[in-house]
Amino acid sequence: MGEHGHPYSPAELELLGFVPQRLSQGEILAPFLGASLLVALAVWLISGRCGCRSSKADRLLMCWWAFTGLTHILLAGHFLFTPDLFSRENPSYFDELFKEFSKGDSRYAARDNAIVALEVVTIGFKGPASLLAVYAIASRKSYSRILQFAVCLGQLYGCLFYFVTAYLAGFNFWASPFYFWAYFVGANSSWVVVPTLIAARSWKKISAAFRAEKVKTR
Amino acid sequence: MGEHGHPYSPAELELLGFVPQRLSQGEILAPFLGASLLVALAVWLISGRCGCRSSKADRLLMCWWAFTGLTHILLAGHFLFTPDLFSRENPSYFDELFKEFSKGDSRYAARDNAIVALEVVTIGFKGPASLLAVYAIASRKSYSRILQFAVCLGQLYGCLFYFVTAYLAGFNFWASPFYFWAYFVGANSSWVVVPTLIAARSWKKISAAFRAEKVKTR
Numbered sequence: 001m002g003e004h005g006h007p008y009s010p011a012e013l014e015l016l017g018f019v020p021q022r023l024s025q026g027e028i029l030a031p032f033l034g035a036s037l038l039v040a041l042a043v044w045l046i047s048g049r050c051g052c053r054s055s056k057a058d059r060l061l062m063c064w065w066a067f068t069g070l071t072h073i074l075l076a077g078h079f080l081f082t083p084d085l086f087s088r089e090n091p092s093y094f095d096e097l098f099k100e101f102s103k104g105d106s107r108y109a110a111r112d113n114a115i116v117a118l119e120v121v122t123i124g125f126k127g128p129a130s131l132l133a134v135y136a137i138a139s140r141k142s143y144s145r146i147l148q149f150a151v152c153l154g155q156l157y158g159c160l161f162y163f164v165t166a167y168l169a170g171f172n173f174w175a176s177p178f179y180f181w182a183y184f185v186g187a188n189s190s191w192v193v194v195p196t197l198i199a200a201r202s203w204k205k206i207s208a209a210f211r212a213e214k215v216k217t218r
Numbered sequence: 219m220g221e222h223g224h225p226y227s228p229a230e231l232e233l234l235g236f237v238p239q240r241l242s243q244g245e246i247l248a249p250f251l252g253a254s255l256l257v258a259l260a261v262w263l264i265s266g267r268c269g270c271r272s273s274k275a276d277r278l279l280m281c282w283w284a285f286t287g288l289t290h291i292l293l294a295g296h297f298l299f300t301p302d303l304f305s306r307e308n309p310s311y312f313d314e315l316f317k318e319f320s321k322g323d324s325r326y327a328a329r330d331n332a333i334v335a336l337e338v339v340t341i342g343f344k345g346p347a348s349l350l351a352v353y354a355i356a357s358r359k360s361y362s363r364i365l366q367f368a369v370c371l372g373q374l375y376g377c378l379f380y381f382v383t384a385y386l387a388g389f390n391f392w393a394s395p396f397y398f399w400a401y402f403v404g405a406n407s408s409w410v411v412v413p414t415l416i417a418a419r420s421w422k423k424i425s426a427a428f429r430a431e432k433v434k435t436r
Contacts, residue, residue: 114332117382121375142428146421149364150371157339157375164335203364209427210360 008106009175015109017087021099028100036067052138062134064194069130076123103175104183114165118158126154149202152195159192226324227393233327235305239317246318254285270356280352282412287348294341321393322401332383336376344372367420370413377410
């Protein structure tokens with residue numbers, strides 16, 4: 001804990017009424033990872049039995065979209081609708097999760113405008129659209145590919161914006177190199193790597209569909 | 219001109235060494251609109267004669283992509299690579315254009331982080347991708363639709379971010395209601411309306427291509 005009453009960087013960040021974190025790193029991360037795995041497992045099992053004959057690739061995609069959609073909605077929702085989450089007397093699990101994650105990026109604790117704007121877009125567009133993607137894949141909608149491409153692009157654009165604003169604002173928001181690599185780079189990079197892979201796959205499939213159409217109309 | 223030596227809002231914004239605007243509104247807007255129309259006209263005429271037998275809709279799209287691509291690259295480029303543009307002794311036309319446009323959003327004059335981050339993405343992705351779209355349409359590439367959709371989504375995401383960060387940061391960046399409606403809302407809304415139309419059209423065409431593919435493989 002720094003002399004300013006919080007563990008975040010930069011130390012001079014003012015957090016009036018900050019209530020210190022009570023749960024340990026393990027007590028915060030284990031339920032998050034456990035719940036995420038449970039969601040993915042449930043979607044995997046249900047998609048294999050629902051009679052929609054999805055391919056394994058499509059079932060994996062549904063797991064990802066269910067995980068990312070729920071994460072977007074629950075976390076962005078909690079952050080946006082609990083402005084006092086760092087000073088609540090009886091902190092909830094989600095309050096504690098944000099206290100832990102802020103060690104990798106104190107702009108969450110400071111409620112930086114760029115972060116709030118990103119979370120507004122996350123809950124307004126990316127979260128609901130991710131859950132819609134689960135439904136679209138399961139029911140083989142013709143808009144499934146373009147929807148997935150759109151959400152991936154939103155996630156990539158959001159990450160780009162997230163990293164560029166951090167760079168411009170001083171690039172000093174992590175409590176130690178461990179939190180820089182584990183949270184700021186590590187945790188966020190899932191939303192760079194997976195959307196890049198899905199977007200590239202969608203791009204190829206969509207281009208191939210138009211090539212086929214061109215050949216047909218010749 | 220306010221007592222702080224500049225015409226922008228909020229008045230207490232500090233702009234050290236600010237060199238007042240010399241060109242009038244007309245002298246700034248007329249060349250911009252004239253050059254934009256010239257670019258569009260040139261693309262329209264060339265695309266009608268180059269033997270690529272593009273439809274009128276595709277030729278109109280090429281005009282838009284050429285206009286928006288050049289605007290993105292020239293303006294974002296000037297803004298990013300001329301950090302002293304508000305204090306240069308011998309201001310260029312582009313310096314004056316940013317001085318005028320800042321009357322609708324002084325975050326340009328203040329070099330607000332959100333604006334700089336948006337301009338980084340504009341010059342790094344949206345500008346070059348817009349010009350690539352002109353080529354892709356002209357040479358009927360199979361990735362033409364998905365590329366246009368991607369750039370539109372980037373533009374819409376950028377506008378959303380632009381407006382949300384302005385709202386969060388105080389929503390008081392225009393010198394008068396005229397500049398609010400003409401520049402902040404009016405000028406920016408082109409990059410909401412046109413990308414929405416093109417993205418909706420691409421979405422429909424891509425969904426239709428997958429419907430056709432599904433029928434074929436039944």
